[in-house]
Amino acid sequence: MSIEAARISKRFGAYEALREVSIRIEDGELVALLGPSGSGKTTLLRIIAGLELPDSGTIRLNEEDATQHTARDRKVGFVFQHYALFRHLTVFENIAFGLRVRPKATRPAEKEILERVRSLLDLVQLDWLGDRYPSQLSGGQRQRVALARALAVEPRVLLLDEPFGALDVKVRKELRRWLRRLHDELRVATVLVTHDQEEALEVSDRVAIMNQGRIEQAGAPGEVYANPASSFVAEFLADVNLFHGRTAIQNRTAAAVSAFTKHS
């Protein structure tokens, strides 16, 4: 299902978070919203999810105007930066939540819920943790539970707000590759918000680079990297190169060198 944001503007008091932002995400596509903090990327994601109302502009989900729909009616999957798992529920019940709150008519039978949650636990490779509580899990495990919980309701689109931001580098890289494979399997339109250039370039089909409430450039990772449309984009992406250059010299690790050569 496609996502379209048309001329979205949003202010918080005197602060202009979004200025007439337009972007379209095709069905099955994984698009990264990349930008420094304060560039408006999370606000845009929250507006797509219905957690925030735009001051002006339109959100279309599957070509249908959803601007006035509540978060509840939009049927999107949302993964929060700090996981937002229900702390008083087990991993199993966290994942089952979206199914259990459905009205009786559409709620699956208990047996079906059990099967669905089990298969999702398998999918995120945490089948042995079903009866634990979120606080007993590591950051990477929590994030995978959060993803399974979002997928349980069979969302029409998947929205990820800095999903790996709170994790350490090694886990982040693993999860990022895992997410890409998962997306190749599920083929759900996905928006990934990140401030990590490397993450955006590695995972996404297309990257939209945001700055001060505007999208500066959107395109395939190789394209924006090779042909930056503005000096901001050039500088923002150049940091990737610079960063790797330094690590390669300091550490001389094979990984850093390969990352360096890949991007330059």
Add this chain to the structure above:
Amino acid sequence: MTAAPAAAVISRPRDPVIVQSGLTVLALLSLGLFIVFPVAAVFVQAFAKGWPAYLKAVEDPNTLAAAKLSLLAVGISVPLNAVFGVAAAWAIAKFRFRGRSVLVSLIDIPFGVSPVISGLIFVLVFGTRGWFGPWLAAHDIRVIFAVPGIILATTFVTFPFVARELIPLMQSQGTDEEEAALVLGASGWQMFFRVTLPNIRWGLLYGVVLCTARALGEFGAVSVVSGHIRGQTNTLPLHVEILYNDYNYSGAFAVASLLSMFAVLTLALKKFLEWKATWSDQRKGQVVSE
């Protein structure tokens, strides 16, 4: 990082024994003098004339009526304040709106105002010479010197307990889990009963216990609005005063001992809730390695 606190503990100079024991004795003495001794005195005085006199004082119809009225006032004002408290804490902790800080200060008014003034406010509003007095009299509704006034005064005085307990708790928990529930398709009520309420349950119970204790012991505000009609508008604390002024010391202390026993019960319940809250946190807190 981890070595620093340990080193600090080891290297900290120990206070001389005389200071240590001196402070301990001082603490125990003041505790005994100001808390243990008076509470013990209540029970000693209550039983000064033996069991039969105690039972007679407790079984007196006026005492029973006072106990009934106290329980009625508590039974109505505490649930009301639980609902108000959750609603107020919810609004303050989860939303940003104009006048939010004014609301926070308003909630604290009953703590800041003397209970006697609180009682007078209701007399001024609902008394025969008050704003609504003539209208109420015309419709034959009695608020002041009657049960509704007592319930109103009790509710007013104990209003902040639940809200004060919940605001910091809800603020620290943020709105992430509520938003997650909404995105997953929960309705507003489902979000509240399945996510918000379970997360605040121990804090809420704790606030309710404190509120109950305060409501049962409220004297000043209730004294102003009650009118001290024996058997009708006397609560337990007011009854203690009346018995005492009648030179019925054993009776006064017998009723006081009832209130004290409730206070001890409250303390035990409070301890239990604190233990329960940390215990459930710990149970969920054992980290599993990857």
